[in-house]
Amino acid sequence: MYFIALIRSLGGKQMTIKEIAQLSGVSISTVSKIMNHKDEHISPETRDKVLSIAKEYNYSPYAFARNTSISKSFLLGVLLRSEPNYGKLLDGILSAAEEAGYHVIVCISNENEQIELKHITALCNAKIDGIIWEPVSPNSLRFQKYFSEIGTCITWLNAFHSDSHKIDYQALLYKASECLIQNKHQHFALLTDSSSPFYDEIITGYKAALFEQEFPFNQNSLLPQDASDWMFHIKSQQLTGILCTDCQLAYYLKKKLTQHLYEIPYDLSLITLVDDAAPPIVSAEFSSIIIPFYDFGMHLCKTLIEQCEQHSTVFSPFIADYKLENTITLDIPASKRLPQIIVVGSINTDISLNIPHLPNPNETIVTSRHSISPGGKGTNQAVGVAKLNHKVTLLGNVGNDLDVGLIYSCLEEHGIDSSGIHRDRSVNTGKAYIQIQDDGESIITLLTGANATLTAQTLRNNRHFFENCAYCLLQTEIAIEAVEEAVLIAKENNVKTILKPAAVSSLSENILKHTDILIPNQSEMALLCNRPASIDTAELSHQADIMLQKGVGAVVITLGEFGCFLKTASMEQRFPAAADFIPMDSTGGSDAFISAFASYLLYGYDLCTAIKIATFAAGFCISRQGVVPALIDQTSLEKYINNVSPDLLK
Secondary structure, eight states: OOEEOOOOOOOSOOOOHHHHHHHHTSOHHHHHHHHTTOOTTSOHHHHHHHHHHHHHTTOOTHHHHTTOSSOOOOEEEEEESSSOOSTTHHHHHHHHHHHHTOEEEEEEOTTOHHHHHHHHHHHHHTTOSEEEEOOSSGGGGGGHHHHHHTTOEEEEBSOSSTTOBOOOHHHHHHHHHHHHHHTTOSSEEEEOOTTSTTHHHHHHHHHHHHHHTTOOOOGGGBOOSSGGGHHHHHHHTTOOEEEESOHHHHHHHHHHHHHTTOOTTTTOEEEEEEETTSOHHHHHHSEEEEEOHHHHHHHHHHHHHHHHHHOOOOOOOOOOOOOBOOOTTSOSOGGGOOOEEEEEOOOEEEEEEEOSSOOOTTOOOOOOOEEEEEESHHHHHHHHHHHTTOOEEEEEEEOSSTHHHHHHHHHHHTTOBOTTEEEOTTSOOEEEEEEEOTTSOEEEEEEOGGGGGOOHHHHHHTGGGGTTEEEEEEESSSOHHHHHHHHHHHHHTTOEEEEEOOSOSOOOHHHHHTOSEEOOBHHHHHHHHTSOOOOOHHHHHHHHHHHHHTTOSEEEEEOGGGOEEEEESSOEEEEOOOSSOOOSOOTTHHHHHHHHHHHHHHTTOOHHHHHHHHHHHHHHHHTSSSSGGGOOOHHHHHHHHHHHOTTTTO
């Protein structure tokens, strides 16, 4: 629709200039001068009185002055370049006009100069007193002469010169940026539409806030237009806050974040600009700064009416107090975010068979019980940590097979960040063939698959995942050069490392000296030390000393039903296994132990207490079939511990 007329009901009797003079107590010539803008020698009081009566009685000059070139009509025009997308701007204009006794005609140019000129012609014929004009282009300004010829006052909207009225997007973006900075954010970005006519002002306001607070600006602090690239930029830069210039963009961003298991405001703070036409529920859902289009429209109309009645030419810009509406998506300062746990390790499909005993050579054993589930020590430990209510990221490799879907579904179900997992299309996903005896003991055969192709360079490319992490859990079911690279990256980021040495006979000095806590079982420890496996305390102490001398910070040797042994440079202690758990499947016991151990260290417990808690988690796991399904959640674990050992969690 090219022409929209929004005219308040005229109603009432059609008055003459003579009647206006009588009601005003002035001469007909005085009224005529006022109505025809020739009132420079008439007092403001008289002028206001005459205009007030004319407005009150809906006076229109058409009945007697249709052919005069200049006359008072009490009609205002609004000429916009496109369909209104300015919130309640028109409501504000119409309210101010009605309050002052004016009527309004609204026209839309649809970004077309020819249509714009047609509307200008129609408005001139309507003998409007004034117009709020948003020109289509700088070329449109040449049409100003048609309004000048009939004495129509102009209030410019988003025009191409300094006397134009506009929303101060610089101030809006400065305020939004300032809110993030005041909330202790160090790494944040701007999401905006580069096609917006206000883009330059938005960027200027954003840069001004950064400059004022001594933050550097670079292009990486602008999220790309392509939504598929958002998460890469968010994660690679470890962003903690985003400001958005449109609530629809904010909704879409929030949806993308949810898909990637990001919680607002836990993982990311979000501030968005919201226009004043948005439903209250929208403003309540985000930390938002309202764009006051209604007040802006009131300002435009009042400015125009003042031009029409007072002949004022003084430019008065629109000034607003931009306020943050709430803190619902901004209530966790970045400086107080809980550090995460990162797991670098194997990702497998576990194929389990339940058998009465291990087959002897040439013996065939029949079973009807089997299961297929996601596994690998990396997967198991990540799930264990997630169930204990920590944020966790898993780094590893999967292959080019259908098993990948099962793995990703599992990670998504448990809220694990999988964006650091690389898919190697040249191999299949790793497999673990697990035979479980009736007594719960198991034997595992590994097909390494994609786990063996995880490279040091892949980890180096993903080193940003180590930021804001407290612990890195590592296992040796991946390429040993990847393990070494992981401990080095962890060291660079002040992340403590916990290493499970599975199926290796040696570890490099570089790995050992950067390992904070080594957690082998007795067989793995004996292999590393080239000594016999033992549960004897003196022998365990001797083997632990070998590792400590090579730079390991602490050694925890798990001993199955015999508990575990801890040794550091200053202490050693033996811990019993958790009682009352009947072994059913020992496969995931060590993974359950390590994930609980790391989780409760992160919760602030000391080494010994974390070990005691971890033994209960391991006990739960081995008393159930499988690994991932058997890993205990925080609520169940702590409820049990509070019943059997009420002082442990205090």
